[in-house]
Amino acid sequence: QSALTQPPSASGSLGQSVTISCTGTSSDVGYYNYVSWYQQHPGKAPKLMIYEVDKRPSGVPDRFSGSKSGNTASLTVSGLQAEDEADYYCSSYAGRNKGVFGTGTKVTVL
C-alpha cells in the first residue's frame, strides 16, 4: 500500500487560508469516506483534527475543515494563526490491514 501524496510544504499569512491536498487512489481515498487529518508540532504526538472526511472532534476550532472529491481529500485552515504552524498528515482506510498515511505537509505561517 503506497503512501498518500501530499505537498511537502504550504504557507499562508496570518489570518489567511491554506489548503492541503491528499491524493490517493480509487482503493482508498476514492472508495471510503474514512479520511482523517492529524496535526503534529515538533517533538509532539499527532493530534486528530478531522475524521470521516469532514467531521471535527470536540475542541478542534471550526477554522479547520475537510472535504473530498474523487481520489483527493483536502484540509483547509482558515484564519491562520501562529499556532497552526505544524506538520499535517492525512490518513485513509483501505482495508482492515491496509491503512495508509500521507507523506506529510509542513505548514508555515508567514
Next chain:
Amino acid sequence: QLQLQESGPGLVKPSETLSLTCTVSGGSISSSNYFWVWIRQPPGKGLEWIGSIYYSGNTYYNPSLKSRVTISVDTSKNQFSLKLSSVTAADTAVYYCAREHIDYWFDPWGQGTLVTVSS
C-alpha cells in the same frame, strides 16, 4: 479522559527483538468499536501504521512488517504490547500507541517513545 503511555527499552541491538507496552488509563481496553494500534515515525519522516488489535485478540498487521510483528493484549492489566523481531537500523523510530476507531481514525495518542537500534 482516556490516556495512553508507552514503555520499554530505548535501545535495542540489531537482530534482537523490540518490545514495547502501552498502558491505557481512564477507560477500558475492552471497549467495542475501537482497536488498539501501534504507529511509528522514523526521525524526520512520516507515519507508518504497524498493526492493531481488538480486545478479543483479533490482530491486523501491515503486510510489509507482518512477518516480524506480534501485537498482544492483556485486558486484566488494560495493556497491549508490540514485539518486532530481527530489528535493523531502519526500525529506529518514535513508536506511538493510540486508540483506533473502527472507522479508521486515531485518537488519543500516547506521547511516543524513541527506540534506537544500535550495537
